[in-house]
Amino acid sequence: MKRPRGGLFAAVRGVPTWLRAISTSLSGRARRRSRAATAPSPDPVVGRPAVDSNLRGRAAANAASSPPTAAPPGDADALERLMMGLVERGARVLDSAAGRGSTDARGGSPKEPAVVELDDANASTVLRWLREAPGLAFDELFDLTVVDRLPARPRFEVHYSLGSSATGRALRIRRPIGVEPPEVDSVVPLWRNADWLEREVWDLFGIRFRAHPGLERILLSSDFEGAPLRRDFGRAADASEVAPS
Amino acid sequence: MSAPSEAVRAKTLSERLGIRPAIVELGHAHPAVRRVLQGAGGTLSFLVTLDDDRIEALEVEIGIGHRGFEKEVESRPWQEAPPYVARLGWAGGAIARIAYCLAVERLADLALPPSAIWHRTLVCELARVTDHLARVAALAAAIAASAAERIARSAELAAMTLLETSLGGSPFTAGALPGGMTAPLPEGFDATWQAGRGGLERALGRLSLLLLEQGSAVDRLMAVAPLGREDALAWAVTGPCLRASGVARDRRRDDPGLAYAELDFSVPIGTLGDDYDRLAVVFEEVRQSLWLVEQCVCRMRGTERGAAGAIGVGGEALVVPAGEVEVALESSTGELAFHLVSDGGPLPRRIRCRAPSFFHAQALPAVLRGARLDDLLPTVALFHVVSGECDR
Numbered sequence: 001m002k003r004p005r006g007g008l009f010a011a012v013r014g015v016p017t018w019l020r021a022i023s024t025s026l027s028g029r030a031r032r033r034s035r036a037a038t039a040p041s042p043d044p045v046v047g048r049p050a051v052d053s054n055l056r057g058r059a060a061a062n063a064a065s066s067p068p069t070a071a072p073p074g075d076a077d078a079l080e081r082l083m084m085g086l087v088e089r090g091a092r093v094l095d096s097a098a099g100r101g102s103t104d105a106r107g108g109s110p111k112e113p114a115v116v117e118l119d120d121a122n123a124s125t126v127l128r129w130l131r132e133a134p135g136l137a138f139d140e141l142f143d144l145t146v147v148d149r150l151p152a153r154p155r156f157e158v159h160y161s162l163g164s165s166a167t168g169r170a171l172r173i174r175r176p177i178g179v180e181p182p183e184v185d186s187v188v189p190l191w192r193n194a195d196w197l198e199r200e201v202w203d204l205f206g207i208r209f210r211a212h213p214g215l216e217r218i219l220l221s222s223d224f225e226g227a228p229l230r231r232d233f234g235r236a237a238d239a240s241e242v243a244p245s
Numbered sequence: 246m247s248a249p250s251e252a253v254r255a256k257t258l259s260e261r262l263g264i265r266p267a268i269v270e271l272g273h274a275h276p277a278v279r280r281v282l283q284g285a286g287g288t289l290s291f292l293v294t295l296d297d298d299r300i301e302a303l304e305v306e307i308g309i310g311h312r313g314f315e316k317e318v319e320s321r322p323w324q325e326a327p328p329y330v331a332r333l334g335w336a337g338g339a340i341a342r343i344a345y346c347l348a349v350e351r352l353a354d355l356a357l358p359p360s361a362i363w364h365r366t367l368v369c370e371l372a373r374v375t376d377h378l379a380r381v382a383a384l385a386a387a388i389a390a391s392a393a394e395r396i397a398r399s400a401e402l403a404a405m406t407l408l409e410t411s412l413g414g415s416p417f418t419a420g421a422l423p424g425g426m427t428a429p430l431p432e433g434f435d436a437t438w439q440a441g442r443g444g445l446e447r448a449l450g451r452l453s454l455l456l457l458e459q460g461s462a463v464d465r466l467m468a469v470a471p472l473g474r475e476d477a478l479a480w481a482v483t484g485p486c487l488r489a490s491g492v493a494r495d496r497r498r499d500d501p502g503l504a505y506a507e508l509d510f511s512v513p514i515g516t517l518g519d520d521y522d523r524l525a526v527v528f529e530e531v532r533q534s535l536w537l538v539e540q541c542v543c544r545m546r547g548t549e550r551g552a553a554g555a556i557g558v559g560g561e562a563l564v565v566p567a568g569e570v571e572v573a574l575e576s577s578t579g580e581l582a583f584h585l586v587s588d589g590g591p592l593p594r595r596i597r598c599r600a601p602s603f604f605h606a607q608a609l610p611a612v613l614r615g616a617r618l619d620d621l622l623p624t625v626a627l628f629h630v631v632s633g634e635c636d637r
Contacts, residue, residue: 115569140478143571143599147586159584161571161599165478165492168499172571193481196607204315219308219636228316 078167082136083114089129090122094174113161113170120178124185130162130171131190138162138171141191144198146205150231156182156207183208204229258297267295269618273309281387281622284335284379284401286310286632289606291621298617303610307603310636318596323349323563324423326596331417333598333634336375336408339368339416340576341598341634346421347502348572348583353423353565360549361425366504367541368411368420369574370534374445375404376577376629377485377531381452383626384524388465393455400448407441410434423563430545438542445535453528463521470616470624472518472608480608483601484579486628489526490518496575508540520620523627562591571599578602578629600634 086093094115118126130138140163147157160173177184186209187194198209199218206227209215217224226233271278271291279287288310294302314333318326330345331338343365350357382397412419413428420427456462472482477490487494495512497505513529515522567589573582579601586595605628613624 140481142481142573142580143582143584143597145584145595145597145599147569147595149588149594159597161582161584192479193604193607196603200603217308219311221308228313231319234316 078135079169082169085129085133085136086116086126089126090119091126092117113172115172115174118173118175120184123175127160127173127187127190136164137166138164138169139191140165141187141193141197142170144187144194144201146201146207146229148205148229148231154178156205158184158201158207160187177207181208182206183210185210186212188212203227206230258299266301269293269295271621277622281383281626282630282632284383285626285629286635288632288636289625289630291625293618293621295618300613300616300618300621303613303621305606305609307606307630307632307635310632312637314637315596315598319593322591323353323565323593326593327420327422328417330598331420333600333637334376334576334578334631335379335633336372336405336416337577337581337631337634339372339408339412339420340376340574341581342416342421343369343503344572344574344576344581345583345596346423347574348570348585349423349563349565351572352568352570352585352587353563355424358425360429360545362504363541363545363548364411364426364430365421366508367430367538367545368408368426369503370537370541371404371408371411372416373534373577374531374538375401375408377527377534378404378448380527380577380627380629381456381524383629384520384623385452385456387622387626388462390455390459390462393452393462396448396451396455400445400452403441403444403448407438410437435542435546438538442535442539446532449528449531449535457521457525457528465620465623466520466524468517469520469620470612472612474518476611477518477608480611481604482579482608483604484575484577485526485530486518486523486605487579488513489515489522491516496573496580500573502574504541504544507544508537510537520623520627527627565589565593573599576601578631578634579605581634598634598637600631600637602630602632602635606630606635 083093094117116126130136142161142163143159144161145159147159149155149157154176156177158173158175158177160175162171162173163169175184182205184207186198188198188209189211195213196218198212199215201207202209202212202215203217203219204227216222220228228234269292271293273279273282273288273290278289278291282289288307290306290309292304292306293300312332314329318329321329326345327342330341333341349355378397378401382394382401385391385394385397409415409419411430411434412426413431414420418427456466472486472490474491477487477492482490483494491514493512493514496502497510498512510533511529513526513533515526565585565587567587569584569586571582571584573580575581580599581601582599584595584597584599585593586597588594609625609628609630612628613621616624
């Protein structure tokens, strides 16, 4: 039985697919031309591949009609403001390639996201600033996870992968947890898709997120005991110490 | 007088009629859910709160298919992870293997021979065709378009056979390894591809007629469950569903790895982000991927195939220095990323799979609010929540 779907679209029905306002964006070949004009790439036949697919990077999301350029105007200023703002608020900017400590304020470009290290004192401030500061607007949370560095201390590090839909910049945040039992502020008020990501961390690592709207297990069953992704789970584990249920 | 009438307007239809909202459970064992989601793993459960026939709230339950992938691969050397990675999807597993190996190669600074780059690109696009056809088959099952479902399933099978031929086995056993592939592209693949390509294109044409132009199918899809641009970005939706919502983003174009910078292709972008747009984007992507495979086959014609130069075959240990890396690839479901952390030892510190299906499952309640109950399964089918990567 046919059901009416609304007058606006009634006229569109029956129009062939290719007319239904599906536009195609810039083709790969044109992209190649503009890339060749801005940055020489190594010979693809010899040695390493010509392009590295490794780090997140995006052209501006609204570049459907204009060719992507090497750097939008004002990008260097924006990057400088980002780096200065991070340093002012007590963050450390690390060398992105290996995550080793370095005081070079480089990175933050789309192809090489900087790795920024925060701590318990400045994490909430910096994350809120990154989300809300005009011109920065890291409005996308690409990923949120935890690394257990046992036997190193501090043991748990929360990793955030941020993106900006307006500028196309990517950023990676590392935030060691200094308190025991481990807990941090939830970032659900900043990025709503953090909800399930923080639930997964709670489920598998037993790290509590303060002010989370509904912190409960998501992958494992609710009667499961323990935090299995902890490095000492399944080895010499004291189950009562790690149970988050 | 305005206060009471405002209070009345604010009530749902059910409240005004004195009917309590109905709560319907569509668990993963429900026959309709099983039928539609089987191709994607079938481990989602839904708890739907209905107001009349509109979905007022939706609770999505994931996790039934959780196998402890991340824990498992932490206790194995880096080069033993690919068979586990391959089980993060069906055809999508082939793409996941490639993403993982690219990340390991980045961390360990391994060079990749050009024949392997082209081979991986070819495999990636063939896997995309196969997975998209699975998505179309699930959608056809959901809207009871049985002719389309049969055509889509047989086309998916044909594409999967081509994929397995190009890999030298199923994606579970063959595919990318750190440093190369398990086997080079077989000698007769050119002919196999030319023989199979026509069938896929014809199937695509028939499916397009049956699902994008036939009134009964279009009625089920047009203006259903629209997802706006801002919401799509806020929920970190990626892949064809993000492009259907009007966001011009494709990692193959924006951050080209493998051989994409050398290839010619277009990226379809939708406007409304409704089911029709999602399906139309998927169709066009299949056409583009077939064209990309053709280009890869032409480029590999007559070139040195190369031996399968992969690390770890024969027991060499892979030394991965300390550091971390996050590598994302445009998979068939969305942007699949591997976040690897190494502390320089023989075993990994952390292997994190950022699975697009996880984010899509989280976005479903927002997408489906206000839709009809019978729009639930078509929309879920189009989002293609693959349980292998969602639950891991």
